[in-house]
Amino acid sequence: METNQYMEMFLDESREHLQSLNDGLLSLENDPEDLSVLNEIFRNAHTLKGMSATMGYTKTAELTHDMENLLDMLRKEQLKVSSEIIDVIFKCVDTLQEMVENIGSGESEDLVDVSDLVRQVNAIAKGESPDAGAPATDAPASAADAPAAGGTAFALNDTDRAVMKEAKTSGLVPYLIHVEIAESCLLKSARSYMVMNALDDISDVIKSVPPAEDLEQEKFDHSFDVAIVTDSDAKTVENAVAAISEISKVVVTEITDLDSPAVGGEAPEAAPAPVEEAPKAAAPEKVDHKKDNKPAPAADKKDAKKVHVGGQSVRVDIEKLDTLMNLVGELVTNKVRLEQIGMTHRLTELTETLEQMDRVTTDLQSVVMKVRMVPVSQVFNRFPRMVRDLAKELNKDINLTIEGEETELDRTVIDEIGDPLMHLLRNSLDHGVEHPDEREAKGKPRTGEVGLIARHEGNNVVILVTDDGSGINADKIRNKAVEKGMISRDEADALPDADAVRLIFLPGFSTAEVITDVSGRGVGMDVVRSKIESLGGHVDVETKIDEGSVFKIKLPLTLAIIQAMLVKVQDEMYAIPLGSIDSTINITPDDIKTVQNKEVIVLRGQIIPIARLGEILSVPKGEETGEEDIFVVVVHVGDHKIGIVVDNLIGQQEIVIKTLGKLLSGLKMLAGATVLGDGHVAMILDVSALL
Amino acid sequence: MANTDEQVVSDGEVQVVAFKLRNEEYGFSILNVQEIKGLTDITRVPFAPEFIKGVINLRGSVLPVIDLKRRLGLEDTPYTANTRIVIVQFDEVSVGMLVDAVTEVRTIDANDIDSTRAVTGNDAAARFISGIGKVDGRLIIQLNINEIIGLTGEE
Numbered sequence: 118m119e120t121n122q123y124m125e126m127f128l129d130e131s132r133e134h135l136q137s138l139n140d141g142l143l144s145l146e147n148d149p150e151d152l153s154v155l156n157e158i159f160r161n162a163h164t165l166k167g168m169s170a171t172m173g174y175t176k177t178a179e180l181t182h183d184m185e186n187l188l189d190m191l192r193k194e195q196l197k198v199s200s201e202i203i204d205v206i207f208k209c210v211d212t213l214q215e216m217v218e219n220i221g222s223g224e225s226e227d228l229v230d231v232s233d234l235v236r237q238v239n240a241i242a243k244g245e246s247p248d249a250g251a252p253a254t255d256a257p258a259s260a261a262d263a264p265a266a267g268g269t270a271f272a273l274n275d276t277d278r279a280v281m282k283e284a285k286t287s288g289l290v291p292y293l294i295h296v297e298i299a300e301s302c303l304l305k306s307a308r309s310y311m312v313m314n315a316l317d318d319i320s321d322v323i324k325s326v327p328p329a330e331d332l333e334q335e336k337f338d339h340s341f342d343v344a345i346v347t348d349s350d351a352k353t354v355e356n357a358v359a360a361i362s363e364i365s366k367v368v369v370t371e372i373t374d375l376d377s378p379a380v381g382g383e384a385p386e387a388a389p390a391p392v393e394e395a396p397k398a399a400a401p402e403k404v405d406h407k408k409d410n411k412p413a414p415a416a417d418k419k420d421a422k423k424v425h426v427g428g429q430s431v432r433v434d435i436e437k438l439d440t441l442m443n444l445v446g447e448l449v450t451n452k453v454r455l456e457q458i459g460m461t462h463r464l465t466e467l468t469e470t471l472e473q474m475d476r477v478t479t480d481l482q483s484v485v486m487k488v489r490m491v492p493v494s495q496v497f498n499r500f501p502r503m504v505r506d507l508a509k510e511l512n513k514d515i516n517l518t519i520e521g522e523e524t525e526l527d528r529t530v531i532d533e534i535g536d537p538l539m540h541l542l543r544n545s546l547d548h549g550v551e552h553p554d555e556r557e558a559k560g561k562p563r564t565g566e567v568g569l570i571a572r573h574e575g576n577n578v579v580i581l582v583t584d585d586g587s588g589i590n591a592d593k594i595r596n597k598a599v600e601k602g603m604i605s606r607d608e609a610d611a612l613p614d615a616d617a618v619r620l621i622f623l624p625g626f627s628t629a630e631v632i633t634d635v636s637g638r639g640v641g642m643d644v645v646r647s648k649i650e651s652l653g654g655h656v657d658v659e660t661k662i663d664e665g666s667v668f669k670i671k672l673p674l675t676l677a678i679i680q681a682m683l684v685k686v687q688d689e690m691y692a693i694p695l696g697s698i699d700s701t702i703n704i705t706p707d708d709i710k711t712v713q714n715k716e717v718i719v720l721r722g723q724i725i726p727i728a729r730l731g732e733i734l735s736v737p738k739g740e741e742t743g744e745e746d747i748f749v750v751v752v753h754v755g756d757h758k759i760g761i762v763v764d765n766l767i768g769q770q771e772i773v774i775k776t777l778g779k780l781l782s783g784l785k786m787l788a789g790a791t792v793l794g795d796g797h798v799a800m801i802l803d804v805s806a807l808l
Numbered sequence: 809m810a811n812t813d814e815q816v817v818s819d820g821e822v823q824v825v826a827f828k829l830r831n832e833e834y835g836f837s838i839l840n841v842q843e844i845k846g847l848t849d850i851t852r853v854p855f856a857p858e859f860i861k862g863v864i865n866l867r868g869s870v871l872p873v874i875d876l877k878r879r880l881g882l883e884d885t886p887y888t889a890n891t892r893i894v895i896v897q898f899d900e901v902s903v904g905m906l907v908d909a910v911t912e913v914r915t916i917d918a919n920d921i922d923s924t925r926a927v928t929g930n931d932a933a934a935r936f937i938s939g940i941g942k943v944d945g946r947l948i949i950q951l952n953i954n955e956i957i958g959l960t961g962e963e
Contacts, residue, residue: 450867778902790863791870800851
């Protein structure tokens with residue numbers, strides 16, 4: 118069976134389940150009593166097992182299976198949730214993640230050694246400490262494995278038995294049929310349906326385990342059992358079932374003892390009765406496992422199904438979306454051209470049709486934009502685990518609060534924002550939040566609060582990384598900067614605290630006195646800053662000694678379309694992103710003063726340096742207009758302001774950002790280009806390069 | 809991979825798009841030529857290398873345009889009604905080339921193409937030239953697109 122086409126789906130879904138496992142384990146750790154969480158974890162593990170087995174990744178399936186056993190014991194309270202057990206399960210999840218990634222990169226899942234982990238899991242299952250057990254003690258696992266591989270104790274209730282007895286008196290023979298479906302089978306439900314159909318033709322089906330509806334919904338591993346009464350012989354029944362493709366094994370046994378409550382459905386060549394072989398400690402669990410295991414996930418899966426129906430979705434390659442976006446852009450540009458033709462030739466009919474088309478294209482554009490948006494939870498959801506691990510490592514008590522994870526951002530931004538956020542969080546944990554004892558001494562609660570908050574702010578999305586830790590000491594930063602020769606002592610002393618703290622964003626700055634694993638390699642904050650700025654965003658910090666710090670990241674909603682102010686210098690048109698514009702003002706030449714030969718203006722009492730765009734960009738000089746009015750666009754980069762002198766303000770407009778391509782990459786002052794409505798190309802200014 | 813070797817279309821024949829720069833005739837392999845466009849507005853790009861005239865809008869994409877005369881060290885001439893932009897593609901990079909006029913698409917026998925070594929008077933421009941084709945007593949100078957775009961070396 119060709120499974121390659123399902124590979125992408127398998128990888129995607131496995132990753133999702135692993136993520137849910139991570140999330141679930143975290144909440145379980147916080148509230149070990151919460152059975153619903155445990156059930157969900159179990160369900161995830163179970164699905165993962167089924168998927169990997171279907172795809173033929175036996176090792177992955179095995180490890181998941183062992184993990185599932187452990188979870189099952191927790192669920193039935195045969196074991197108590199302890200941090201030790203959670204750690205081991207976390208390890209399992211990590212290992213599984215590694216295996217799935219290996220599979221994804223086309224390598225073998227075998228690259229990861231799971232034997233030690235399997236031993237630990239089984240040791241816990243046996244009630245030992247995870248380190249104690251020797252590899253030989255994996256009996257519980259094999260015992261637990263048995264129901265899947267071999268026979269199943271088939272519970273018949275009184276009614277079932279009565280029916281069978283009656284049938285027997287009328288000359289029919291009761292049989293128990295054990296059916297195994299090939300591991301590679303992708304449509305197990307279809308096969309089981311065919312089996313049931315075939316049996317229906319030649320017999321009366323009394324009962325199946327799992328029940329028929331579960332079979333239809335694929336809520337079984339690879340085998341199921343059916344009890345029938347028939348007038349055909351065992352061989353006929355066996356042949357009828359075996360004729361169906363992808364059925365790997367059929368065992369038909371006559372039920373002779375109709376008085377015993379459980380009927381052994383043991384396959385002759387299957388492993389000898391596992392119940393006897395399993396150590397005593399594991400035996401009772403096994404029975405429970407069988408009775409409770411099946412119905413429980415079935416019930417849980419119903420909830421899962423509901424969620425599924427609510428949000429049907431299609432996975433689409435991001436490249437296709439990019440193409441779609443480009444095509445829409447072209448459509449819009451063409452539409453504008455048509456509009457111009459309509460205007461010039463006064464074609465009312467055309468103009469009217471175009472108005473309709475305008476509405477459609479605008480809708481189309483916004484839909485395409487929305488399709489590209491994904492919630493930040495895609496990035497955020499990996500942090501709880503990271504914070505937990507890191508807090509343990511640092512011996513700190515940390516409570517991470519996440520807010521606004523439903524806030525949406527363009528896919529490209531989401532892909533890039535993970536690393537900077539991770540770095541900021543690590544910093545908050547390592548440098549920000551103090552050790553519990555220290556916190557107590559300061560009169561703060563022992564548990565440190567770290568927050569990750571996303572929200573909309575105008576046309577931007579703001580992400581805050583907050584902590585209630587020690588804050589950043591401006592003097593320390595000043596000293597460090599001077600020591601590193603980044604600024605002079607005088608300059609440092611002249612800096613207000615807020616600015617001094619911002620020095621951490623300069624290249625080569627790291628305040629950690631001891632370099633730790635966590636942060637402090639000196640490649641920290643400047644990398645964060647440059648990454649965010651490359652996304653068209655901005656990062657800033659506010660801090661108060663002993664009260665904590667807030668890192669504020671401001672990001673554009675999308676990288677593809679921005680609001681911009683169009684300005685004119687001589688005959689050239691430039692676009693300035695609206696996000697960085699403070700205000701636009703109208704002055705006369707007399708308003709320009711000089712300070713140390715640099716031109717400045719005074720705006721509401723603030724001295725703002727000005728830059729003449731025409732000179733900076735060496736725009737070819739046209740004729741002097743002799744105009745008295747000078748237009749200044751005041752932009753800000755961080756706390757710095759600068760006035761850009763232009764000849765004319767054209768207006769505000771939504772523009773589609775296009776790259777300048779390989780040949781013109783890395784030009785200073787330019788953030789890209791855009792095609793205006795009339796088909797002309799205008800350059801987009803990178804304001805931060807003006808400083 | 810599009811490169812100048814692919815100029816050989818069949819049995820030692822090469823098809824070139826021939827065009828004029830001042831009064832000399834040049835050519836690009838037809839395999840690299842995407843389309844030929846009339847002169848449109850070219851937006852100047854500040855801080856761009858001198859030989860880049862600017863960018864144009866080609867059906868919604870922004871495309872750089874190289875001023876071939878400036879690139880080859882030839883003297884500038886004003887635009888005329890014949891001025892064209894030849895869009896070439898090389899290694900997935902599309903670039904417009906500003907030329908004085910496009911003359912024709914010619915098939916040249918590979919035997920009629922001389923290596924440049926014999927005529928490299930101007931050393932600076934020599935690397936841009938891959939060969940010189942002789943057709944009916946005319947000379948068509950074959951250009952090396954890779955060098956002209958200048959993605960390798962230089963930077």
